[in-house]
Amino acid sequence: MQVFRLTKAICAISLLLVSGVTAAAPGDATFVSRVDEFVLAEMRNQKVPGLAVAIVRNGEVIAAKGYGSANVEHGIPVTRSTMFQSGSVGKMFTATAVMLEVERGRLALDNSILDYLPDAPSSWRPITVRHLLTHTSGIPDYSPKQIDYRRDYSEDELAKLAYQMPLEFAAGERWNYSNTAYVLLGIMVRRVSGRFYGDVLKEEVFTPLGMKTARNISEADIVPHRAAGYRLADGELKNQDWVSPALNTTADGSLYLSIDDMIAWERGVRTGAVLSAASWKEIYSPVHLNSGKTYPYGFAWSIEQAAGRPRYHHGGSWQGFKAYFSRYLAGDLSIIVLANLAEASPARFVDGIARLCDPKLVQAPPARLKRDPAAEARLRFLLDAAAGGRLKAEDVPLARQGFVEQAGPSLAQLLGPLGKLQRLQLVDRTELGDDQIFTYDAAYPDRVVRVRLGLAPGDRTSLFDVEGE
DSSP, X not given: OOOOOXXXXXXXXXXXXXXXXXXXXXXXXXXXXXHHHHHHHHHHHHTOSEEEEEEEETTEEEEEEEEEEEETTTTEEOOTTOBEEOGGGGHHHHHHHHHHHHHTTSOOTTSBGGXXXXXXXXXXXXXXXXXXXXXXXXXXXXXXXXXXXXSOOOHHHHHHXXXXXXXXXXXXXXXXXXXXXXXXXXXXXXXXXXXXXXXXXXXXXXXXXXXXXXXXXXXXXXXXXXXXXXXXXXXXXXEOOOOOGGGGSSTTTOEEEOHHHHHHHHHHHHHTOSXXXXXXXXXXXXXXXXXXXXXXXXXXXXXXXXXXXXXXXXXXXXXXXXXXXXXXXXXXXXXXXXXXXXXXXXXXXXXXXXXHHOGGGSOOOOSOOOOOHHHHHHHHHHHHHHHTTOOOGGGSXXXXXXXXXXXXXXXXXXXXXXXXXXEEEEEEXXXXXXXXEEEEEEEETTEEEEEEEEEETTTEEEEEEETTO
16 A cells, blocks of 8 residues: 555544534434544545544434544644635535526526626637536636736736636537636626625525634634645645635635534525525536537536435535535435545545445446446556656647646656556446546556546547546
8 A cells, every 4th residue: 555654643633533423313323433433544544634524314413523633733633613625615605606696687597708707708708607607618727827826816817817718618518627617707796796706605695504604715814723734745744835815715616614514504405595496406407518418517516316316516625625515315415524635535435424324325336347448548548648747738638728737746646656557447437428437446556546537529538537636
């Protein structure tokens, strides 16, 4: 197994367990003990300093706990009050703010965004508000080529930077994740309402739902119970990279949330609060591509099936933090995970807890899948190039703009030390929109990593994703 050089003191902090449990029914204490055992083992495997977990079934809190350290340097434990950064989990709140303006008639989902951003390029006229919400606009993700993460930008400056980017594809043609699109949504909320999107959230979402400590990120403010974010460098724990204060206020995911805040949000989601039933239906509807096929993404929620019923979920990653919210309609179950390590895989925590709740909620891999030699050869090439630091943009032509520039160094750091690839085991194959997605377990001498490869029509690579990157 890959060895990370963490001190014994940090490992000990990672095992620290605090906060209480609210049992919903007799026998839950045994279940929570099993959750504790799983979570602590997974924290050790992933080298996660601190974690907060909530499990809510039928509206009742089965467990809400903190594990490990919110601040390693000061030995501060995670509690239910610890404030984590949301990353892209914050997008579901931005989508809510947008729908509030839709209900007021200030925004229309199928109107061109030029109706609200008249200074945008005329070539953007086919792009609608719906396209922004569903990542089908073709507007690229910001990359270090366009944006300096250590500079404060105004909203107008961020919009102008976006306007300079060439579109990746025609609106509605494909799905490609775009933080830029959600930054623009936040700007649009201000322009049509006259209020900063964070103020809209505070007044119309956080306060009504009882999210008592949820708020926008602020470097200057005193924020009680603020956690520190961490990353791994050559296996050693380091503090998160610094980002300019203004870039930590944008609508693509710049919130502080505690696990108690997320429990309050879960209640709102479960009961369809704040918005109308029609708005929630829009939020949970998979987007239709121009081809007529659907892509399993609504307005800031991924949409899948689990045990024959919908599963709505979304993750987040930013500045040394990871977050995940997963709601299973089968069993009326929600699982929420907040972590303070950039390399953490919260989905593994969510899947493991869901399996403890009900094994049917976690899809078992098919017993046998037919190999695709061409896909396997493509993946071997990509893994070898990434491990050697030779990955190029033309190797993944349909990946989001800046993917290689942003992910290349961390992929090399992750894959390079693993040695020679021994085998690839196909564990899943599915269709997402117009693309075929292959999931493999890539076996190296001392470690197995989960890898996804996406191939679009024309045999073009659209996705290359390595767990832990």
